[in-house]
Amino acid sequence: MYDMNHLNRIKAFQAKLRRKQIDAFLVSQPFNRRYLSGYTAKDHGIAESSGALFVPARGDALLLTDFRYQTQAQQETDLRVKLYKRGLLSLLSSLIKQHEVNVFGFESHYTLHSIGLKLINLAEKQKVVLKPCLNMIEQMRIIKDQDELELIRKSVRLNEQVFSSVFKNLKAGMREIDIAAKIENQMRIAGAEAPSFETIVAAGKNGAMPHACPGPDSIDSKDSVTIDMGLILNGYCSDMTRNFTLGKPAVRYRELHRVVRKAQLAGLAKVKAGIPACDVDKAAREVISEAGYGKYFGHSLGHGVGLEVHEEPRVSPKSRQKLKPGMVITIEPGIYLPDWGGIRLENMVVVTEDGAELLNTDTTWLDI
Ligand code: ZN
Numbered sequence: 578m579y580d581m582n583h584l585n586r587i588k589a590f591q592a593k594l595r596r597k598q599i600d601a602f603l604v605s606q607p608f609n610r611r612y613l614s615g616y617t618a619k620d621h622g623i624a625e626s627s628g629a630l631f632v633p634a635r636g637d638a639l640l641l642t643d644f645r646y647q648t649q650a651q652q653e654t655d656l657r658v659k660l661y662k663r664g665l666l667s668l669l670s671s672l673i674k675q676h677e678v679n680v681f682g683f684e685s686h687y688t689l690h691s692i693g694l695k696l697i698n699l700a701e702k703q704k705v706v707l708k709p710c711l712n713m714i715e716q717m718r719i720i721k722d723q724d725e726l727e728l729i730r731k732s733v734r735l736n737e738q739v740f741s742s743v744f745k746n747l748k749a750g751m752r753e754i755d756i757a758a759k760i761e762n763q764m765r766i767a768g769a770e771a772p773s774f775e776t777i778v779a780a781g782k783n784g785a786m787p788h789a790c791p792g793p794d795s796i797d798s799k800d801s802v803t804i805d806m807g808l809i810l811n812g813y814c815s816d817m818t819r820n821f822t823l824g825k826p827a828v829r830y831r832e833l834h835r836v837v838r839k840a841q842l843a844g845l846a847k848v849k850a851g852i853p854a855c856d857v858d859k860a861a862r863e864v865i866s867e868a869g870y871g872k873y874f875g876h877s878l879g880h881g882v883g884l885e886v887h888e889e890p891r892v893s894p895k896s897r898q899k900l901k902p903g904m905v906i907t908i909e910p911g912i913y914l915p916d917w918g919g920i921r922l923e924n925m926v927v928v929t930e931d932g933a934e935l936l937n938t939d940t941t942w943l944d945i
């Protein structure tokens with residue numbers, strides 16, 4: 578199959594290489610590799626690579642891998658697949674010679690120090706200038722094209738369906754871990770490749786930890802319950818947090834929930850092309866601070882979502898990055914009280930010229 582998307586991305590990346598006077602580039606980060614080539618294999622850790630792309634500034638890019646991934650690579654990518662038998666470094670060495678490379682770029686944020694030392698050695702022998710680069714492809718991935726947006730919409734939709742099917746059967750007395758297991762089981766059955774991160778189900782005081790790990794505690798009808806879940810569908814992630822009680826909500830719960838909801842809407846109202854991401858964070862944070870809970874909201878307001886569940890842009894107090902149409906971000910304010918629990922609400926939006934397209938159907942807050 579001849580895939581224009583990947584070919585266009587490679588072309589755009591090659592133009593970037595030429596602008597930076599890099600003769601060839603090694604793509605080792607698995608999601609960047611997939612973005613440019615369509616090859617979906619994952620790495621089981623940074624030391625267990627399932628391949629890399631060799632992208633010259635001009636001419637054909639290659640997918641380099643080993644015997645284990647040969648069939649998958651040939652099925653999934655239009656790029657020429659080259660197998661290494663004596664390791665990636667020795668194949669690289671001959672490609673660098675063959676392509677008469679003078680400046681060789683690599684992803685410094687996804688290269689082990691031990692491999693870096695070998696690269697330095699190789700570069701010295703071949704008199705090549707090594708150029709460590711940061712986020713070259715991540716910066717391209719930050720703006721989603723129409724096809725990607727459609728895949729993200731599907732991922733969000735399926736995630737919501739899974740949530741609804743589990744939510745309607747929840748009862749006080751159930752254990753966090755059983756609910757998390759049900760959710761992840763449903764995801765698989767509904768067609769997801771995997772959860773996009775380990776599902777969070779946190780009740781009562783456990784909810785005061787933003788990244789709580791579901792355990793054997795059973796849920797009391799008075800508890801504030803946080804479910805943060807996402808799945809991967811066709812490679813694209815979803816990420817959503819819902820918060821509720823399984824009995825009649827107490828006054829305090831209702832009060833906190835209203836503050837978080839107001840903060841979420843304030844953040845959402847700020848989203849628009851041209852606005853710095855920190856302003857969106859600020860709009861939501863101010864609502865929580867004014868209600869007196871500022872010090873109980875200790876994380877950023879949101880993050881980009883795409884092939885990875887956490888990617889650029891960061892929506893934090895420090896992020897000067899201006900929002901652009903086609904960026905997909907989460908808006909997820911929260912309040913975490915150590916001796917009570919937590920409330921977080923998270924939706925995903927697409928940045929547009931004049932505002933935001935909300936990707937979630939956003940219903941669970943209505944019954945408070
Ligand atoms: Zn989340």
Ligand code: ZN
Nearest residue numbers: 816907909923
């Ligand atoms: Zn998130």
